[in-house]
Amino acid sequence: MEQTSAAVRDLTDSEQNEAVLTLASRLLTDGTATDGNGPAVAAEAAAAARSRARLAAAATPVHLTVVFAMYGETGRMVPRSEHPHGEDFVRAKVRQLDWLTAGLPGVTWNILACDDGCPDEPSSADVMAGIIAAEGYDDVAVIRLADLIGGKFPISPAFDALTSTNQSRKGGSILAALATAVRDGAPEGVRHVVLYTDADLSSNLAQVGSLAAPILDGAAGALGQRYGMDGAVLVKPDGPSVEPHSTGDKPDKLIVLFRHFVRATLIPDLARVLDTQAGFKAFDAEALAPVLGEMSSFNETFDVELLIHLAQRYGAGALAVEPIVFTEDFAATNFPSVDPGARHLAMVQQVVDLYDSYVAAVAPATGEAAEVLGFVRGLDLDAYVRLIEALRAEDAGDPTLFDRRWTVANLRSLVG
Template sequence: MTHLSVIIPVYNAEAFVKQNVQKVLAELATQSFAWEVIAVDDGSRDRSLLFLQELAKENPELRVVESKCNRGKGHAVRLGIEHAQGHYVVFNDVDLAYPVSEIFRLLAVLEKGTDIAIACRVLPESRYEISPAFFRYLYTRHVMGRFFNLLVRKLLLPGLLDTQAGLKGFRAEVAKTVFARQTLFRFSFDVEILYIAQKFGFKIEQVPIFFRYFFEETTVRFFEDTVKMVSDLCRIKLNDWRGRYSATTPCKCR
């Protein structure tokens, strides 16, 4: 059986998708276990899908899944999990803000028996590297991220310090259980997935991480997305009240 499935959601990333996926493939090739990479194109309007398909022709370990329209990162991750064959599943952002080596850090935690391992950027042991031209963007991102995480801890997930890091790992059966009940597909999907996992009693471990920022994420609109994310927190509470996260009632995708 495949030991590890790495899922990479992709949207309008033609500037770096090819070289970054090649980096993932190259580092995984150094491992002794069986692995696969699943790149999910979320309705890109540029040449991202074309570049991925070209890579897949040369690399049998790479599978490309296409979404005909843009439905959000959470939907892309879900598609990847539906296609995954690994015993463990890790998803990572295509910009590799979390280097490939950090995938193995999460995998090691999963192999010790935890159900879910999530990157946590605010743990004291975490380290980061940023471009000097990036301070203003990062400061805005940091302030708004901390505000959102405070709301998440107060309303839904006490004890989890960082729900929004783009690197998370699961035992495969756990991933399939929680993502089957997913209803949110954009920037709040991480919170919903972790909330469902908490409802099922799955063990979630926060892992210190190395991350880096070298360019602005053009698919993120801070203020608009923050308003939507707060609205999504209310939706999660309402879904829970309606019983949509129960073991006997899988959610329908919207």
């Protein structure tokens, strides 16, 4: 087997993936904190150990349902010996959940994946079904979005109006899987926590206990945060990073911070949620159920719309934020450029669209927030690019991250 540098967290390395759980077990039994596999494995193991300890301390019967969407995942689903990007993620996720819940009375789990119209032959659903059959997994299943749209599986008016998987853009599959999980339910008298994650191994499922714990304590949801708060670890290609470096050293830092500034200003219920797009979020199934019928976004705005509905129904304080260890998985994934461009401006405009659709009628922007709204509405691509470049030019030596705020007068002067 190809050897991996101890400084690098390689999600295709099955021995390294297992080393995380082995070290986590040792942390829980004798406090051993390192094993020679490097700081990234150590950080992930510490998060897994903390998660299991929190789930055990809750001492509450709970059923955990993990869902994820799949599109073009046939390579990552198999071992590295069969594909250069292979993570064998179905078997790895099962192993992580088995480790997390082993010996905890009343704690059970299942996995539900939804094929988002994968074009591969065989499709992601076909490959996963083969793995399920080969391994004899009773608690793992896969569904196909194509079998549910067009009113066949009513969820929300917008979902029921879908006629093609091409209209889903991942959000539709996550919504279908969440709704299926909620309807399938949990054993009688057992709390049901439903979590969605990414198909790959970026977020180790052994961390699920850290999201379940606040829900078992009364939260409607718990949101994993990859950066922006104490305890969060972002594992980059050269190793683990924490703040102020996780965000502060990013070449697109000002793009991220400006977008958060707009979101926090226009959607104040989510101001505490610094990492809205992290694919590691858990919810109380009973609290989640009525919100699913309100969903209409199936693209990049899916996460934020879901959080808006939850905050409006249960209060912003019902959403807990929890630090996680997250490994950036660059293999077989497309990322936008770090230079300001149309795609980044579109993300800012999506925040305005969410405000218009779900916030304006119940909490309209006033004062400075209204001025920010007017400024952002007037940004074209050229002005946006000039703004980010000007913010970068004046950024030297400023340690402020997600607390950073700008006046509209300042922003207008930078645009020119």
